[in-house]
Amino acid sequence: QVQLQESGPGLVKPSETLSLTCNVSGDNINKYGRHWGWIRQPPGKGLEWIGTIYHTGKTYYNPTLKSRVSMSVDTSKNQFSLRLNSVTAADTAVYYCARDPGELSLPAHYMDVWGKGTTVTVSS
Amino acid sequence: EVVLTQSPDTLSLSPGDRATLSCRASQSIDNFLVWYRQKPGQAPRLLIYDASKRATGIPARFSGSGSGTDFTLTISSLESEDFAVYYCQQRSSRPLFTFGGGTKVEIK
Numbered sequence: 001q002v003q004l005q006e007s008g009p010g011l012v013k014p015s016e017t018l019s020l021t022c023n024v025s026g027d028n029i030n031k032y033g034r035h036w037g038w039i040r041q042p043p044g045k046g047l048e049w050i051g052t053i054y055h056t057g058k059t060y061y062n063p064t065l066k067s068r069v070s071m072s073v074d075t076s077k078n079q080f081s082l083r084l085n086s087v088t089a090a091d092t093a094v095y096y097c098a099r100d101p102g103e104l105s106l107p108a109h110y111m112d113v114w115g116k117g118t119t120v121t122v123s124s
Numbered sequence: 125e126v127v128l129t130q131s132p133d134t135l136s137l138s139p140g141d142r143a144t145l146s147c148r149a150s151q152s153i154d155n156f157l158v159w160y161r162q163k164p165g166q167a168p169r170l171l172i173y174d175a176s177k178r179a180t181g182i183p184a185r186f187s188g189s190g191s192g193t194d195f196t197l198t199i200s201s202l203e204s205e206d207f208a209v210y211y212c213q214q215r216s217s218r219p220l221f222t223f224g225g226g227t228k229v230e231i232k
Binding site: 046047048049060062063096098107108109110111112113114115116117 | 166220222223
C-alpha cells in the first residue's frame with residue numbers, strides 16, 4: 001500500500017522560507033515514469049498545483065509560483081521536498097504531497113495517491 | 125490558461141439519488157479531464173481520469189463523460205460517503221494544470 005507523509009514546520013514567518021518533505025513508503029521514488037508533486041489548498045478554498053518532480057531532478061512548476069519554488073528529490077531516503085521562499089499570508093494553506101502516475105518518462109499531470117496534508121500558517 | 129467552471133456550486137440530494145455534476149472548460153481540452161472527491165478534513169481522492177476512466181478501486185456508481193469543453197460526473201446512487209466536494213482538473217495545458225472551483229454535494 002502506497003503511503004505519502006508530509007512533514008515540516010506548521011508555522012512560518014512572513015518573508016521566510018517554507019520547507020516541507022514528503023516521505024514515500026510502499027513505492028519506489030525511482031520507479032520509471034513515476035512523478036511526485038505538491039498541491040496546496042488555502043483555508044476554505046480550492047486546490048492549486050505547485051509543482052512536480054521526477055527522480056532525475058527534472059521539475060515542472062506552476063508559472064505563477066515558479067520564481068519562489070524549488071523542489072528536490074532524495075532517492076536514498078525515498079523522499080522529495082518543497083521549498084517556497086518569501087512567503088506571505090497568502091501562502092497559508094494545507095500542503096499535500098502526491099504521486100503522479102506518469103506517462104512513460106513524462107508526468108501525467110494528475111495525482112493518483114495523496115498524503116493526508118499538513119497545515120502551514122504564515123504569521124509573525 | 126484554461127479555466128474550469130463547475131456547476132452547480134451546491135447540490136442538495138438524498139441518499140440513493142442520482143447526482144449529475146458539470147465541468148466546463150474555457151477552451152477545448154480533448155478528454156484530458158480528471159475528477160476528484162474530497163471528504164471534509166481529508167485529502168482529495170482520484171475518481172476518474174481522461175474523462176471516463178475509473179481509477180483503481182472506484183466503484184461503478186461513478187461515471188464520467190464528455191470531451192472538448194463539456195464534461196459530466198454522474199453518481200448513479202448516492203451513498204453516505206459521497207456527500208463531499210468534487211473537483212474537476214484539466215491536464216491539457218501542460219505544464220500548468222488547473223482545478224475547477226468545486227461542487228459540494230450535501231444531504232437534503
